[in-house]
Amino acid sequence: MAERRRKAAELGTAGVRPWGVDFTPDHSCLEAAELAPAVPGEAGPQVRVAGRLLRLRPSGGIAFADCFDATGRLQLMARMDGPAPRLVELLSGLDLGDIVGATGAMGRTARGEPTLDLQELTLLAKALRPPAGKHSGVVDQELRYRRRYLDLLSTPQHQVAFRQRSAILRALRQVLDGSGFLEVETPILQPIPGGGEARPFITHHNALGTDFYLRIALELHLKRLLVGGLERVYEMGRVFRNEGLSPRHNPEFTLLEAYAAYADRSTMMALSEQLVGAAAEAARAIGPVPDSTATLTPPFRRSSMSDLVGAVLGTDPLALWDRPEELAEAGRRRGASIPERAPVGELFFALYEQLVEPNLRDPVFVTDYPVEVSPLARRGPDPRFCERFELVVEGRELANAFSELNDPLEQRRRLEDQARRRERGNLEVPPFDEDFVEAIEYGMPPAGGIGLGVDRLVMLVLGAANIRDVLLFPTLRPE
Template identity: 45%
Template sequence: MNNEGQISQEELSELLKVRREKLEKLQSEGKDPFQKVKYPVDTHTNEIVERYSEYEGKEVAIAGRLMAKRVMGKASFANIQDRNGRMQLYVSRNDIGEESYADFKKYDIGDIIGVKGTVFTTKMGEISVHATEVVLLSKSLQILPEKFHGLKDQELRYRQRYMDLIVNPEVKEVFFKRSAIIREIRNFLDEKGFLEVETPVLQTIPGGAAARPFITHHNALDIDMYCRIALELPLKRLIVGGFERVYEIGRVFRNEGVSIRHNPEFTLMELYQAYTDYNGMMDITESMFRTVADRVNGKMTVNYGGHEIDLEKPFTRISMVDAVKKYSGVDFDSIKSTEEAKAVAKEKGVQFEDRHEKGDILSLFFEEFVEENLIQPTFVIDYPVEISPLSKRKADKPEYTERFELFIVGREYANAYSELNDPIDQKKRFEHQEALREAGDDEANMIDDDFVCALEYGMPPTGGLGVGIDRFVMLLTESVSIRDVILFPTMKPLQ
């Protein structure tokens, strides 16, 4: 369709009215397309193109959406679009019959049709199907735009993803690749002996992350419940139970802002492995990113944000203290107190709150001076204990923990640590987090007494890892916004 993007609202209303009148006429003639229940599809368009030598001269049955039509008297050309591509159709009155051809000429762009015919190549060299049957399977009552462009239409693409997928085939490829990425993550972990499990989405205590939860209410039990903000604590309970290697891929929910990096519900993968530590988690993270990229993209390099990212080279490893020293000039190892840290923060113009301690301020320095500089894959290790309530302390520097985050092009892609398995220390850290909540930090952890009880039964030394699937998909598909890799991103309702 060429001109409908510029038609007036009055003209659009008339075109929509005509489509409904066509449907009513079909129904009055006993040809209601919505009464069709199935069609014997045996081939997809990409199969015909990719294996033309096998299909040439053979009859096929395909189905899809009518995307273009050029009527030329007794014969016409049309384009059909199915799940995997497009195919030209040659439709002749002599081949499908006078009545069927008359019906075909009335079909609208966007209608769903079924076609039987023989595969051939036109004089212009285009692979096509010479139709012997064309059947209307569903009537489109809306009008497809020719294409989307501009900011306003970008918003519409997210709101009406079904329209986006019809008009922009390249969008469909992103989501095919997303599915492949998740499949290869599963394959990678299954090959290493991990067991995939499912844990509750509704929880009485949200834990495993510093995030504001969504709150709901269970009527029968008359209790408030929370949509999970992480997968961590139930999975670690399974480690206590003896599973040793477990993982889950699932939706989590955080009641926070929306941006090109954040969506209130997103897909997270968490894994836990007994008898290893955060060094083992770095090894498995590096191997997984490299393996999945190679299996899905056929290469270990990605062009993202104007940078050539090399996943094949060993990932850099640097402590948070050393990274902050490198990019800000401040050595937190030489800072001995919170008061001294706050004084340095004021000097450097780093904003902080009264409740912040030395470790919190180190983290603020990292965000301010370091993150944007981490372009190639980098493990930032040894986070302060103040911001790592579930991580094991470093034996030689107990104010820091055996924790890392993976950064690529200034963005965090993974968070992992040697899991804290000391129930006494865990209880104290929960109590500290509870005090922060009472002081106004609604992202601080709540006390989970049952989890502490689980640790009291004994949890082996364990490494844990969380990877944001959506960001990983963004990286491997070179997508700018998280909305480009989530089929139905969260949107503010139209007024």
């Protein structure tokens, strides 16, 4: 790097500014290459291109360089018997990683390579550090994540997944915008975190002299907007959970939640099919997706949780509802570990999570969740269960949706029950949120709501095994 600093200084004294020069290309590298004449030796059109030099091949009286931009590669050539002989020395003296603007006529070399015959060469940015991984690409995982730019630079294929992610986000918004949903933004700093079960991050506001929590979900504020008369709202944003890291967990991740007044669970089922289908299609339009993505084509089958659990246990869990010890025993025989002193709904749900969910491969709507594990969902015809579903794919929950509970009296009771669990030491249960219940007391229209894990969706569509492969800058321990 010291050598490159010296070079930059030398260029400065020679009247070449190593940085801060403007240059407007009129062609991309790909476009320029396509303008090359078919026959070697012929002169094609004039072009201006800009990009980064990632290979240099000086060869005495002639010099070649490969210039890369977002569209691809273009060979540059300077020669002593060409239009600008002095550029041979200039080009030969540049370093890998330097960013240049180039002007000249497109031609084709004897070997058939589309090549820009340089007339002008402008240094736009001197690279003080060399690009890593010229041959191998950057393969060290830590380096890839900590210095993502080196990964993207050395292995341009890795850019594709992020272009696909962008297309998926756009597709999700298009579906919702097209269905009359209003995109909104709600607070990330919250006095009480709610809408899910997770340990929150805590931060402090100096002027107010009070602690705030980073949100763990979007639900409670979006429902306040339903009360306010914004009948269809959604938010796609970052939420934060103070939990462990894993190939499928990042402490901050992107959640999409949408709420529609005068709609219910079945509306949300149709919407989630639309969202997932659109996401898969959008990714496919940008780049390769694995064959398994084909299974993400709607419609998806649906099955009630009690049917699924019953199929594994070989006995109807509903018939054992009043005899939880027998239900627990049936689960134990299948190898499930049973939560102690848990209400029957929680016990039943534990059996589902352990014995059923991990084995669900194709997309399936699992319907009818126990009331005990669904504090914000409305009861169904069978009061033991809520009108709720989760879309499960490859053993993982992709979306969670329900007919929203809009009875303020019952909502208050359920959140008070939760608060008692918190007092018993479960820090993942949110504290009681009086402000939210008060909002519901003003009258919330019946509504359907859905939450969708966007990173999980991207992973699934792209076949990524690690969430870090779909996050540009995954959370790592500070260096």
